[in-house]
Amino acid sequence: MLKDFTPEEIKSVLGITFAVAVRMLGLFLLLPVLSPYLKTLEGSSPQLIGLAIGIYGLAQAFLQIPFGYLSDKYGRKPIIIFGMLTYILGSLMGGLATNIWSMIVARFIQGFGAVSSAMIALAADLTREEVRTRAFAHIGASIGMVFALSITLAPVLAGYMGVPFLFFLTAFLSTLAVFYLAFFIPEPKVHAQEREIKPSLKNFTLLITDKNQIMLNFSIGVLHAFLVAIFTVIPYELVYNYHFPKPKHWEIYLPAVFLSLMVMVPSTIAAEKKGKFKEVFLLGILSIFLGFLAYYFMRNFLGSVLLVFFFFIGFHLLEPIVPSLLTKLTHRDLRGLSLGFFNTNQFFGAFLGGLWGGFVLKHGIHYFLLLAFAMCALWYLLAYTWFNTLQSEGKLGKSGL
Structure with a gap:
């Protein structure tokens, strides 16, 4: 699928795909197993379990626009790296949570790093228009693969290693993604003084x-x-x-x-x-x-x-x-x-x-x-x-x- 891409585009698309896949892995891996696990936490109730599951998406929905705007103003990579770091922090907190309220906070912090828009914008900035749809298809395919693997592996991993392990696994993979984004993917060449439309x-x-x-x-x-x-x-x-x-x-x-x-x-x-x-x-x-x-x-x-x-x-x-x-x-x-x-x-x-x-x-x-x-x-x-x-x-x- 990456035929006709330049080496720089391949490197960028693979790195962004990995970062997007890691974030989706954290969502999909937990979907089949999170609800029963939350029931075991201190202070849990059906309403709080629903809040703990849903607050991730709620935070994502409200913060996509601010993060997208900030990526236009201050650059893609700084905003993406900041968002990924908050996601790592939330994942670690989720793995360590012992009661429902600490899990709710952890899930909110996971969702706070709402960098999907900045990641897609970065992929668009670093690919030519004639190959851009295939770049998005590559990212979309990775999400499909992550979904398929997650619904297959999540019950097995949770059964053998426990649900906290899934939080720690996504934190580790996200750390690798941050390292790759920071050192191997360039910031787009469009600078503030070259903008036609100011933020x-x-x-x-x-x-x-x-x-x-x-x-x-x-x-x-x-x-x-x-x-x-x-x-x-x-x-x-x-x-x-x-x-x-x-x-x-x-x-x-x-x-x-x-x-x-x-x-x-x-x-x-x-x-x-x-x-x-x-x-x-x-x-x-x-x-x-x-x-x-x-x-x-x-x-x-x-x-x-x-x-x-x-x-x-x-x-x-x-x-x-x-x-x-x-x-x-x-x-x-x-x-x-x-x-x-x-x-x-x-x-x-x-x-x-x-x-x-x-x-x-x-x-x-x-x-x-x-x-x-x-x-x-x-x-x-x-x-x-x-x-x-x-x-x-x-x-x-x-x-x-």
């Missing part, structure tokens, strides 16, 4: 009212709302309605992730080299729609498996090209702030997806499917119209759409 609070209004930013923020929010809602509802359905034991769920997820990654590579190349952004984007939405449609008509174990498979295909068609489009359509001096808004919507979408999934579990699966159909239809219509507008304005070139 200013006025830039917030500029981005909030930008139609491209709005469309891509909406897209990433819906995509991650679907992700969290599906993984709230489907595991429950598999266990309690289809009597498929939870330790065997990886037998569905792992093949689905690998198949979707195999689809992602050629689709990303088609989007980037042949200008098929519109086709790949719309195909991703259609794939997710087909997953829900299969589950609607089948309402059985196979239907739930097809939903997971079609969703992952759609997810990995969209995940690399949505941020790539954002960086293409956003001025380079606003990338950090722009990606801050973008990632805020991603985490807020995930939060809403969790609420939606919980509502569905209580009130019935039809609320899941009807809203999913409506959202897919709205999303497809908006995306189709938006791409036609970009085509008429020549924003991505004639071949791009």
Whole structure:
């Protein structure tokens, strides 16, 4: 996937991919095992367990914009390294926590290092436009691999080594990532005196009212709302309605992730080299729609498996090209702030997806499917119209759409 990259781009993409993967590893490794572990901590209650799990995402959502803005103003690497150091501190505190409140503080500090936007902006700064989508695809593939490995290995590692070991492991790997970022990845060459747009609070209004930013923020929010809602509802359905034991769920997820990654590579190349952004984007939405449609008509174990498979295909068609489009359509001096808004919507979408999934579990699966159909239809219509507008304005070139 790194063919046509320069040696400097390869070094940068691999380092940023490793740093992103480590952060996601800390999230995904804990997801399957954290809730039962928190129940054993002093002072725990269902409400505080939920707070301890959710406060990480809440901190991420609120702090993506400030960290993105600061990376525009003071440079990518200093902000990323500061955020990674707070993540390391939070991980160490999580491993040492003996009561629920200390764990809540630890999880907040983990989430405080909200540097996803700065990392994506750094990747965009250090890669040429003609290979940038593939760089994001490489990062997206690493997240898919981390997810697949995490749901497979987390119960085993937690069973043999304990949940605190997972916190310490991510702290150690994050330290390696900080070392690599600090000494082997360059700071982008754009300096303050070369900026066309100076960091200013006025830039917030500029981005909030930008139609491209709005469309891509909406897209990433819906995509991650679907992700969290599906993984709230489907595991429950598999266990309690289809009597498929939870330790065997990886037998569905792992093949689905690998198949979707195999689809992602050629689709990303088609989007980037042949200008098929519109086709790949719309195909991703259609794939997710087909997953829900299969589950609607089948309402059985196979239907739930097809939903997971079609969703992952759609997810990995969209995940690399949505941020790539954002960086293409956003001025380079606003990338950090722009990606801050973008990632805020991603985490807020995930939060809403969790609420939606919980509502569905209580009130019935039809609320899941009807809203999913409506959202897919709205999303497809908006995306189709938006791409036609970009085509008429020549924003991505004639071949791009």
